[in-house]
Structure formats: structure tokens, C-alpha cells
Amino acid sequence: MNEEFAREVKEGLSAKPKYLSSKWFYDEIGDQLFVNIMNMPEYYLTDAEFEIFSEQTTEIVRALTEDVSKMALYELGAGDGTKTIELLKSMNSNEFVYHPIDISQNALDNLKVRLHNELPEIEAKPLQGEYFQVLDSLSVDNATNKVILFLGSNLGNMYDDVAKEFMGQLAQSMQSGDKLLLGLDKIKSVDVVLPAYNDKQGYTRDFNLNLLSRINKELDGDFDVASFQHVPKYDEESGIASSALVSSKKQKVNIGKISKTFHFEEGEPIHTEISRKYDLQILDKVIEGSGLRIIREFNDSRKYFMNVLLIKS
Ligand SMILES: C[S@@+](CC[C@H](N)C(=O)[O-])C[C@H]1O[C@@H](n2cnc3c(N)ncnc32)[C@H](O)[C@@H]1O
Numbered sequence: 670m671n672e673e674f675a676r677e678v679k680e681g682l683s684a685k686p687k688y689l690s691s692k693w694f695y696d697e698i699g700d701q702l703f704v705n706i707m708n709m710p711e712y713y714l715t716d717a718e719f720e721i722f723s724e725q726t727t728e729i730v731r732a733l734t735e736d737v738s739k740m741a742l743y744e745l746g747a748g749d750g751t752k753t754i755e756l757l758k759s760m761n762s763n764e765f766v767y768h769p770i771d772i773s774q775n776a777l778d779n780l781k782v783r784l785h786n787e788l789p790e791i792e793a794k795p796l797q798g799e800y801f802q803v804l805d806s807l808s809v810d811n812a813t814n815k816v817i818l819f820l821g822s823n824l825g826n827m828y829d830d831v832a833k834e835f836m837g838q839l840a841q842s843m844q845s846g847d848k849l850l851l852g853l854d855k856i857k858s859v860d861v862v863l864p865a866y867n868d869k870q871g872y873t874r875d876f877n878l879n880l881l882s883r884i885n886k887e888l889d890g891d892f893d894v895a896s897f898q899h900v901p902k903y904d905e906e907s908g909i910a911s912s913a914l915v916s917s918k919k920q921k922v923n924i925g926k927i928s929k930t931f932h933f934e935e936g937e938p939i940h941t942e943i944s945r946k947y948d949l950q951i952l953d954k955v956i957e958g959s960g961l962r963i964i965r966e967f968n969d970s971r972k973y974f975m976n977v978l979l980i981k982s
Contacts, residue, residue: 686937734760745823840956891923909946
């Protein structure tokens with residue numbers, strides 16, 4: 670049993686309001702559903718970041734490698750790596766080792782096969798675990814600069830206070846001159862944002878509901894998955910999209926491996942994910958005091974998404 674998963678499910682479903690962390694979306698089924706979501710026309714985020722990487726490759730690679738003599742390349746939450754591969758194609762494979770980090774072993778296994786087939790010259794050393802578990806266990810010599818990729822609007826899955834703590838902790842694992850490339854979804858109107866979390870094919874719904882199926886499978890739960898509805902929202906004012914699974918009836922759910930029964934009222938939500946949209950002012954607040962400084966910004970042609978390059982002072 671994954672003890673961490675069990676502990677967090679117990680904590681989240683005992684809280685008021687109930688919540689489950691989005692990091693548990695990614696088992697074998699969740700990984701595939703997320704790939705399906707990324708291929709949906711409504712999920713503009715992937716296309717926009719891919720466009721930045723494919724149209725501005727030379728500029729980005731130059732900015733990443735400038736003033737970096739020896740580089741170790743890390744990626745937090747690498748997933749299927751499609752966009753990263755676009756970037757790696759233009760980087761000199763002799764000059765670095767690529768370390769994709771992901772909580773999902775399945776995602777890393779798939780990525781390793783892909784890299785082997787598409788870019789066999791790249792030396793890849795995948796690392797499975799939570800971002801900081803892995804980052805804290807790493808030490809590089811003083812002559813090596815870390816370049817860290819954190820793409821796909823992953824930072825947006827954190828509330829601002831958590832993101833601020835995260836960036837502070839990330840900065841502490843970096844030395845002066847190390848760089849961080851962030852992929853951030855920009856604040857924009859509801860008619861563009863909301864469909865990205867409510868695709869017509871229902872992949873986002875299935876992706877959220879799969880979390881309940883995962884609890885049933887791994888923790889011996891008896892969620893009646895069909896009695897929960899996926900409800901996405903987007904607040905244009907705050908720039909925060911959020912998803913919840915809402916119980917369509919009064920019911921109880923037993924989870925055998927944590928020896929607990931949870932009660933649900935009709936209409937009661939389990940919060941599963943937030944997707945914070947950014948502008949540079951919000952990012953400035955999130956990195957304040959961390960020692961990180963913004964040095965470049967790359968936008969797609971529609972200005973939906975930005976990749977921001979930061980350096981540790
Ligand atoms: C939204 S997907 C993005 C994937 C990829 N970066 C992209 O842009 O397409 C998030 C990825 O981060 C991983 N992940 C989420 N939370 C994590 C955590 N706390 N530690 C390590 N990996 C995590 C997931 O397994 C998943 O592969």
C-alpha cells in the first residue's frame with residue numbers, strides 16, 4: 670500500500686470542506702487520460718506551450734544555456750515529455766544529463782521509452798518521487814549549474830501561499846546562477862479557460878473521477894463513482910479555475926485500508942484541483958524574498974501562455 674496516499678486520503682476526506690490532492694490523479698489510467706486531455710482542442714495550454722517551444726527554440730535554448738558552463742537539467746513533473754522533447758532536440762546532448770522527476774513511475778517508464786526511441790543520444794536518468802524528496806536528495810558539484818524545467822502550468826496547481834513556500838524551498842535547492850523555466854497559464858476570459866477543464870469528450874471528468882476509482886482499487890474503498898459529478902469553475906476576477914467532485918446524494922463511503930467511513934451530504938463537494946492563472950505581478954509576489962529573479966518571458970502568438978525564465982541571484 671502507498672502509505673502517503675492512504676495518509677493524505679484520510680486527512681483530505683476528514684477535512685471540512687473535503688479535498689484530495691491533484692498529485693494522486695496520476696496512476697496508469699490517469700496518465701493516459703491526461704495525455705487525452707492534452708490532445709483535446711479545448712485544452713489550449715499544451716498547444717500554446719508547444720508553440721512557444723517550437724517557434725522560439727533557439728532563443729529559449731540560448732537563454733537557458735547562456736553563462737552556464739556545465740549543466741544538469743532537471744524537470745519537475747515531466748509527464749509524457751512531449752514539449753520537453755521539442756526543446757531537447759535543439760540542445761547539445763553531450764553537454765548535460767536530463768533528469769525527469771515525477772511521482773508517477775508509469776509516466777517515467779513511458780518517457781524513458783520515448784526518449785530512447787526519439788532521442789537516443791540524450792543521457793536520461795529519471796527520478797521517481799515527490800519534487801522535494803527528489804530535489805533534496807540531489808547534490809551537484811559547485812561547477813555545475815542546475816537548470817530546472819517546471820512546465821505545463823504545474824505551479825498553478827498550488828494556492829499562492831503554497832506556491833510561495835514552494836518557490837522559496839526550490840530556490841534553496843539552487844545555487845547562484847542556476848536557472849528555472851516556468852510554464853504559466855495567463856489570466857484570460859472564462860470562455861477560453863472553462864472549456865479546457867470541461868472538454869466535450871469527458872476526459873477531464875473521467876480524469877477527476879478516476880481518483881475515486883483509484884481509492885477503491887488501492888485502498889479498498891467502495892465509492893459509487895457514478896454518484897459523483899465533476900464540477901469545474903473559473904473565477905475571472907481571481908484567475909483561479911477549480912474542480913470538485915460533487916456527491917449527487919446523501920451517502921457513506923467505506924475505505925477499508927484506512928478503516929474509516931466518510932459521510933457525504935447531497936451536493937457536498939470534494940475539492941480536487943485548482944489551476945491558478947498568472948500574470949507577472951502575481952508571479953513577482955510568489956517569488957518575493959526567494960532570491961529568484963525574472964530574466965526573460967516568452968509568449969505564444971495568442972498570449973494565452975508564458976514561459977518565464979528565472980535565475981537565482
Ligand atoms: C499536469 S501534468 C504536466 C506534465 C508535463 N509537465 C506537461 O507540461 O505536459 C503534471 C505531472 O506532474 C506530476 N506530479 C504532480 N504532482 C507531483 C509531485 N508533488 N511530485 C512529483 N510529481 C508530481 C504528475 O504525475 C504529472 O505527470
